[in-house]
Amino acid sequence: TVFEVSGVFIHTAKAESEDVLLAGKVQLVLQGKDCYVLWNPLHHGNAVEQPDPDWTVVNTRSDQATNGNAEEEGSANQAGQCRSKNSLSIDLAAVRSIRMSTPNLGWAYLVFRMTDDEDMPPLHFHEGGSRELISMIRKYITITTDRDLLNVHPKNTDALSTSFSELQILSETSGNYVSKFFKDPVTATMGGFSRVTSFVRDNILPSSNMLNRPTEDYSQIFPDITTFKVEQDFDLIATTENKLADRPEVTRSSPLTEAEWHAFLDGEGRVLNVPDLKEKIFRGGIEPSIRKDLWPFLLCYYSWNSTTKERIDSRKHKEDEYFGMKAQWKTITTEQERRFSIFKERKNLIDKDVIRTDRMHPFFAGEKNVHLDQLFSILMTYTQLNFDLGYVQGMSDILSPILLVMEDEVDAFWCFVGYMDNLKLEQNFDMKQEGMKNQLIQLNKLVQVIEPELYGFLQSKESSNMFFCFRWLLIHFKREFTFEDIMRLWEVMWTGLPCQNFHLLLCLAILDGQKRTMTEQDLDFNDILKYVNELSLKLNVEEILRNGESIFLQLKNTPEIPAVLWEIVCQSGEEESSQASESSIEVIADLE
Structure with missing residues (x-):
């Protein structure tokens, strides 16, 4: 007792x-x-x-x-x-x-x-x-809270406990902070893959079993997922009849300059030849001095064919809209807040996150920093725009580089909205977690075919679930690179080149650069997690971008590329029908 x-x-x-x-x-x-x-x-x-x-x-x-x-x-x-x-x-x-x-x-x-x-x-x-x-x-037992209802989740979470405690997702030191990572004030009731986030969100308890390799079947963690169980139930095997093409050497160029940018504008400020401009940005990024001008286009805040005057008028309208939404939460009284538990919970969560977001960077350092107030206001206002999603920890990580570049609360807000909504980063924070589930499944498939030896190694170490890539996908590598490097990486990704899911190929590029160390040192389950976590701020962004593009070209140049791979990489890409072939991949599982 x-x-x-x-x-x-x-x-x-x-x-x-x-x-x-x-x-x-x-x-x-x-x-x-x-x-x-x-x-x-x-x-x-x-x-x-x-x-x-x-x-x-x-x-x-x-x-x-x-x-x-x-x-x-x-x-x-x-x-x-x-x-x-x-x-x-x-x-x-x-x-x-x-x-x-x-x-x-x-x-x-x-x-x-x-x-x-x-x-x-x-x-x-x-x-x-x-x-x-x-x-x-x-x-x-694991419990998540939804007002007066406590939802109980399976206890067989040793594998996930190890994964997230080792990776310190969005937490520098505190395992307790990790346990609250996915806390969503709207509801804690999730199904399927959400049991991953439900587990992270509540009550990760230290125990002697936490640092052991998993002994339980992963399918117990994902009982509702029929397309991603364990390797024994679901596997992709590339046939040797059609080998992948060689990976070509890729070179990158210098960033887009101010003079080059102005050359793309007509007399009224419209952007000409957008495909060439995106190609230039993809190839070398953007000079820091003009990011403030370009990011609103890449993040769907400004239309490419808008004139300078139209953008000025649009911004006035967007400014009014922003401050109207901001007034909605600013005018809530203390008495109202006392009876508005969801609002109060979101507000407290944002406040806690803001004061520990990138505080080592000069832009956010020091007490009574006005930029912290702007972070808080933008995130609170976003909860008014997106009531259903609200605020989820990790959003402040996404917002901070955008605010640093835009240097304006209104512009930063709408660029953040563009990243979350138009570029579909919102799917990473959705309470059903379908987006994160699908990306882990897709990455699993890509590794099986593109890096079969690495996949075999990961499988032998019970790591082919790709949980150690969770943080990379969740906040788009924000914690893996320096501020300057992540801004370069993001603006390249925002071009949509060379394919829809280039970020998955960037994951492969990182793994490709680390696979020799991982295999030669025969890292086990825990060691892989530690090793991946310690890569933070040690990666070369230009090398990763080169390798990612090289992997894409390797797939593109491969005859009869597996249809499932091309669908993952390009989804509804133009070349899908001509490049894809069902004959070169075999699915060994009953997915029904």
């Missing part, structure tokens, strides 16, 4: 007009790796208050084998003794959710809903202790 509280009543009716209170106590009991909530009636001498005869003991695991050691058997006996006909036993592994009572409305109570959608009798805590019980339960 790890927790106990008395004064817990079960309310039942013996007759239509008679309400009966059954006094008892609640215990949290461990049985081996299982955890149970037990309610037992209080004894008065030799008499025991009898519960409603329709109640039955809940023991969802009584049919499982009990071949554990003597200690486990002892625990089982202890729990079993409590499971008399007068007791209530709830196996937390079979709980779907826990509903809590509304605060300040009578006695606190908890209702456990099982995975078969059966509700257990409410437990009323007349002497308090419900919140303490929930806090203790959180130590043994």
